[in-house]
Amino acid sequence: MRIVIAEDAALMRAGLTALLDALGHRVLHAAKDAEDLNRAVDSHADDPPEVIITDVRMPPTHTDEGLVAALALRERYPAIAILVLSQYLGGEYASRLLATAESQPGGVGYLLKDRVGHLTELDRAIHTVAGGGVVVDPKVIDDLLGRRHHPLAQLTGREQDVMSLMAQGRTNEQIGEELHLSIGSVEKHIRNVFDKLSITPTDGNRRVLATLRWLSFHHRPN
Structure with missing residues (x-):
């Protein structure tokens, strides 16, 4: 070939x-x-x-x-x-x-x-x-x-990249620098993540809640 x-x-x-x-x-x-x-x-x-x-x-x-x-x-x-x-x-x-x-x-x-x-x-x-x-x-x-029906499976590739860095404790500015995105784009992706995970402003610290779901999803046993 x-x-x-x-x-x-x-x-x-x-x-x-x-x-x-x-x-x-x-x-x-x-x-x-x-x-x-x-x-x-x-x-x-x-x-x-x-x-x-x-x-x-x-x-x-x-x-x-x-x-x-x-x-x-x-x-x-x-x-x-x-x-x-x-x-x-x-x-x-x-x-x-x-x-x-x-x-x-x-x-x-x-x-x-x-x-x-x-x-x-x-x-x-x-x-x-x-x-x-x-x-x-x-x-x-x-x-x-195993994962297609999980809410996190709905995230786009870029949203997953943003979520991964957010789970590492990166700020919006650091995420933007890492992925070559504007702050506005980072904030938009994060809002999309919260929406897809059904995390509302009344739920408390949304970044922490999203991170906990992300970590449990990616580190669950096979």
Whole structure:
């Protein structure tokens, strides 16, 4: 398969390239960020790669740049398959990726990075998505099924990022700096979080209540 990789960690990028070479695939380019990924695929516009393998979180904000770039490229090159390799269960990210499966001919997959060491599984996943199929890590499936009805599952990716930093005790100003958002945008996301969690001004310290729910959700036993 002709493949373009997007991974910001140099060691992971080199290791994945070596693994794919060993499996007989041709790595056209190993991108270090989303912009590099876009340039690499567009440079092969006349003969696009069959598969993009990307991480979700990449520079500069380390939120969802890799996924956003891959989905945008998929709009321009619908036949390209996308295989996400992430260290995060990322139910919301996986849902966004899977939502494109019905409308685009290229297959999609979402695997956790610990699968990279299982060469047979990785190779099978690459061939499956290249053939138009769908591959989802079993742990991600469990996460989606177990959490989809929880109020926190309603949060968008950006709202989850804001909530995560709020749970770490960050101020609105610090959250804005970390995520490159204006104070107004941070306040809007926080209001949305409170609304989705049904936490009203009369409930007391809303930040504390939201944090307690966030921590109990993300640290509950499997």
